[in-house]
Amino acid sequence: MPILLGCIADDFTGATDLANTLTRQGMATVVLLGVPREDVDVGDADAVVVALKSRSIAASDAVSQSLAALDWLRRRGARQTYFKYCSTFDSTDAGNIGPVAEALLEALKEDFTVACPAFPTNKRTVYQGYLFVGDVLLSESSMRHHPLTPMTDALLTRVLQRQCKGRVGLIDFSVVERGRAAIRDAMAQLRADGVRIAIVDALTDAHLVAIGEACADLKFLTGGSGLALGLPENFRRSGLLRMKEAGALPKFGGHAAVLAGSCSVATQRQVAKMKAGSNGFKIDPIALREDRMAVAKVLQWARPRLGREPVLICSTADPATVEKAQAALGRERAGQLIEAAMGEIAKGLAGMGVERLVVAGGETSGAVVTALGINGLRIGEEIDPGVPWTASLGGKPLALALKSGNFGADDFFLKAFQKLEAAHLESPLSPRERGRG
Numbered sequence: 001m002p003i004l005l006g007c008i009a010d011d012f013t014g015a016t017d018l019a020n021t022l023t024r025q026g027m028a029t030v031v032l033l034g035v036p037r038e039d040v041d042v043g044d045a046d047a048v049v050v051a052l053k054s055r056s057i058a059a060s061d062a063v064s065q066s067l068a069a070l071d072w073l074r075r076r077g078a079r080q081t082y083f084k085y086c087s088t089f090d091s092t093d094a095g096n097i098g099p100v101a102e103a104l105l106e107a108l109k110e111d112f113t114v115a116c117p118a119f120p121t122n123k124r125t126v127y128q129g130y131l132f133v134g135d136v137l138l139s140e141s142s143m144r145h146h147p148l149t150p151m152t153d154a155l156l157t158r159v160l161q162r163q164c165k166g167r168v169g170l171i172d173f174s175v176v177e178r179g180r181a182a183i184r185d186a187m188a189q190l191r192a193d194g195v196r197i198a199i200v201d202a203l204t205d206a207h208l209v210a211i212g213e214a215c216a217d218l219k220f221l222t223g224g225s226g227l228a229l230g231l232p233e234n235f236r237r238s239g240l241l242r243m244k245e246a247g248a249l250p251k252f253g254g255h256a257a258v259l260a261g262s263c264s265v266a267t268q269r270q271v272a273k274m275k276a277g278s279n280g281f282k283i284d285p286i287a288l289r290e291d292r293m294a295v296a297k298v299l300q301w302a303r304p305r306l307g308r309e310p311v312l313i314c315s316t317a318d319p320a321t322v323e324k325a326q327a328a329l330g331r332e333r334a335g336q337l338i339e340a341a342m343g344e345i346a347k348g349l350a351g352m353g354v355e356r357l358v359v360a361g362g363e364t365s366g367a368v369v370t371a372l373g374i375n376g377l378r379i380g381e382e383i384d385p386g387v388p389w390t391a392s393l394g395g396k397p398l399a400l401a402l403k404s405g406n407f408g409a410d411d412f413f414l415k416a417f418q419k420l421e422a423a424h425l426e427s428p429l430s431p432r433e434r435g436r437g
C-alpha cells in the first residue's frame with residue numbers, strides 16, 4: 001500500500017516526536033532507523049519517518065543521506081515529503097537545514113517550500129521571522145552556547161539565507177492570522193517573486209493548523225514537528241485517510257521487563273517506585289568490568305522471575321555513586337560498560353521470551369535497539385506525553401517503550417504495562433483489520 005506522507009528527520013528523538021504527533025492525529029506511522037533497506041515492510045503505515053543522524057554532520061553527507069531517504073520514500077509512493085529539524089533551528093552557516101532543503105526541492109523538481117520550526121507547546125514561537133524560546137530570543141537562550149550548533153542570530157530569514165543559494169522570504173504573523181487562504185495567496189506571491197523558501201510565523205497551534213492546511217498542495221515542506229499538526233486533516237479531507245485509531249499495535253503476550261540505564265531524576269523516582277514492590281536487579285559498571293559473567297548472572301537471576309509482571313534491571317544510581325564509578329573508570333568507559341551490558345541483557349531477555357520491554361535512557365535505548373537488530377518502530381498508544389509504546393520492525397517483534405531519562409511520571413513503568421493491556425482489551429482489531437480506505 002503506498003504511503004501518504006514521507007518524512008526525513010535529522011535526528012532520532014525528533015523523528016519519534018514527529019511520528020507521535022502524526023499518530024495522535026490519526027495517521028498510522030512507522031519510524032525507520034537510518035536510510036531504509038529496499039525490502040523493509042512498513043505494513044499499512046500512512047506515514048513513514050526516516051530517522052537520520054544528519055543534524056551535525058558535514059552538509060554534503062547530510063544532503064546525500066537525505067536524498068537516499070527521499071528516493072526510498074518516493075519509491076513507496078509518498079505524496080508529500082516533509083523535512084523535520086529541531087524547533088530551535090539547530091544549524092550553522094554551513095548548514096544543514098538550507099542545503100538539505102534545497103537539495104530535496106531540486107530532487108522533487110519543486111521551486112518553493114516553507115520553513116516553520118515553531119512548536120508553541122514547547123514554547124518555540126516565530127514572530128516577524130524571529131524565533132523565541134520561551135520569552136527570550138533564540139540568540140539569548142541557552143542555545144547560544146550549544147556545543148555543536150550555537151544559535152547566535154534569532155532572525156531565521158537571515159540565518160537560513162546564509163545557508164541557501166535561492167532567496168529566502170517571510171510570511172508574517174499578520175498574514176498567518178488571517179488563515180489558510182491568506183497564507184496560500186502569500187505563498188503564491190512569494191513564489192512569483194522568485195522566493196524559494198519562506199519562513200512562516202506561528203505563535204499558536206491554531207496558526208500551525210492553518211499553515212498546514214495552506215500547504216496541502218505543496219509536494220515538499222519543512223519544519224519542526226508542530227507543522228505536522230495540520231497535515232493528517234489534509235489527507236482526510238481529500239478522502240485518502242480514513243478515521244481510525246492509528247496507534248493500534250498487534251498484541252504482545254510474552255514476558256515483561258524494564259531496563260533502566262538512565263540516572264536522570266525522573267528515572268530515579270520511577271525506579272524507586274517500582275522497586276518498592278517488585279523484582280529488581282541492580283548492575284553497576286565496576287562489577288561489570290570485574291566480572292565477565294556479570295551479564296550471564298543477570299539473566300540467570302531473571303529467568304525464573306519472568307512472567308506477566310515486569311522484572312526490573314537497572315544501573316540507575318544517585319550522583320555520588322555515578323561520580324565514584326566515573327572516577328574509577330572514566331566517564332565514557334563507565335557509560336559504555338552499562339550500555340553494552342544493557343544491549344546484551346536485552347538480547348538475552350528476548351531469547352527467553354520477553355516481548356514487552358520498557359527502556360529508560362536515550363543512549364541506553366540506542367544501545368538496546370542496535371543490539372536487538374531493530375530497524376524500525378511502529379508508533380502506538382501514548383503512555384505519558386511524548387512517550388508512546390511502539391512495535392519493533394526487523395529482528396524479533398517486540399513491544400518497546402523507549403523513554404528519554406527525564407520523561408514520564410513516577411509510576412511510568414507500571415502504568416506502561418497497564419496501558420498496553422488496556423489498549424488490547426479496548427481494541428480487539430489488529431491495525432491491518434482497521435486498514436485505511
Ligand code: ADP
Pocket residue numbers: 261262263264267284285315316317321322325326334335336337338339360361362363364365403404405406
Ligand atoms: P538519559 O536519557 O537520562 O540521559 P542515557 O541512557 O542517555 O540516559 O544516558 C545515561 C548514561 O549514563 C549512559 O551512557 C549510561 O550507560 C550511563 N550510566 C548509567 N548508569 C550508570 C552508573 N551507575 N554509573 C555510571 N554511568 C552510568
